[in-house]
Amino acid sequence: MLAIKENVTVKRRSKGEQTRHNILVAAIDVLAKNGIKGTTHRAIASHAGIQLSLTTYYFKDIQELVHQAFKLNSELVTQLTDFAWQQAFDYLESIGKTQLKKVSVRVQVREQCAQLATEYIINKVSERSTALAVEQLLFTEIQTTPQLRELANEYRNLLLMPFIQLCSYFDKDNAEIDAEILFTIFTQLEYKNIMLPADEIDREAIYQQVNRVIGWIMKVK
Incomplete structure (x- = not known):
């Protein structure tokens, strides 16, 4: 009864919104693995399998990216x-x-x-x-x-x-x-x-x- 089951409705996102979301999800994984000091644009892009330019396009400030993650x-x-x-x-x-x-x-x-x-x-x-x-x-x-x-x-x-x-x-x-x-x-x-x-x-x-x-x-x- 108290088991955590995913029952969250996911709204359809635009391509840009989905990319931004994927970056944040990747940042969550990197934070868990590397801590804040090891959470960089490059580490997130590598984990997400996307170009580095995309992470800096959506989040120019790494502190804001971390905060949003x-x-x-x-x-x-x-x-x-x-x-x-x-x-x-x-x-x-x-x-x-x-x-x-x-x-x-x-x-x-x-x-x-x-x-x-x-x-x-x-x-x-x-x-x-x-x-x-x-x-x-x-x-x-x-x-x-x-x-x-x-x-x-x-x-x-x-x-x-x-x-x-x-x-x-x-x-x-x-x-x-x-x-x-x-x-x-x-x-x-x-x-x-x-x-x-x-x-x-x-x-x-x-x-x-x-x-x-x-x-x-x-x-x-």
């Missing part, structure tokens, strides 16, 4: 994760807020949510590792590149919103505080496992951690 990556991740989260909210709505007040129901919901959260994290790490690496780079780079700070803050707030919505089902008064804690745990688990091959990811360890923190938020032992 970060922005596109953030938009794509947000769209995909929003779709994944909606399925979880549909599940909680089907139970109803009255039933969620019962401890016995919460125990079952905690188990289900922990399993779904585990699948969500593993899917994001294994299927969206490039996007995740660029996300991590964006949050790291704001320490030395203030121009990216506004974009990073906006992106983080968008990522945080579904966590707040989830936590509001269980404790509306403390939803934002609980969401920050849950978001931090999820992010740490994602970044910790990002470099591991799929068969080396410790599913049980991830499950135990998310199960414990979700249970704490739900006030279920």
Whole structure:
């Protein structure tokens, strides 16, 4: 239910718009592989398999190209994760807020949510590792590149919103505080496992951690 599946409608683009988009997609890959210092017009053109003149035609300023690549990556991740989260909210709505007040129901919901959260994290790490690496780079780079700070803050707030919505089902008064804690745990688990091959990811360890923190938020032992 929380698996990230691509369900984003792609609008038909003109040839120029498509070329620009392809350059940004290539830049995302290069950022993930080389970091900002290694993301140059030449590296992007080589990765995209296009002439160098095309990247400089559409993006004369490499800083603007990098900024737009970060922005596109953030938009794509947000769209995909929003779709994944909606399925979880549909599940909680089907139970109803009255039933969620019962401890016995919460125990079952905690188990289900922990399993779904585990699948969500593993899917994001294994299927969206490039996007995740660029996300991590964006949050790291704001320490030395203030121009990216506004974009990073906006992106983080968008990522945080579904966590707040989830936590509001269980404790509306403390939803934002609980969401920050849950978001931090999820992010740490994602970044910790990002470099591991799929068969080396410790599913049980991830499950135990998310199960414990979700249970704490739900006030279920």
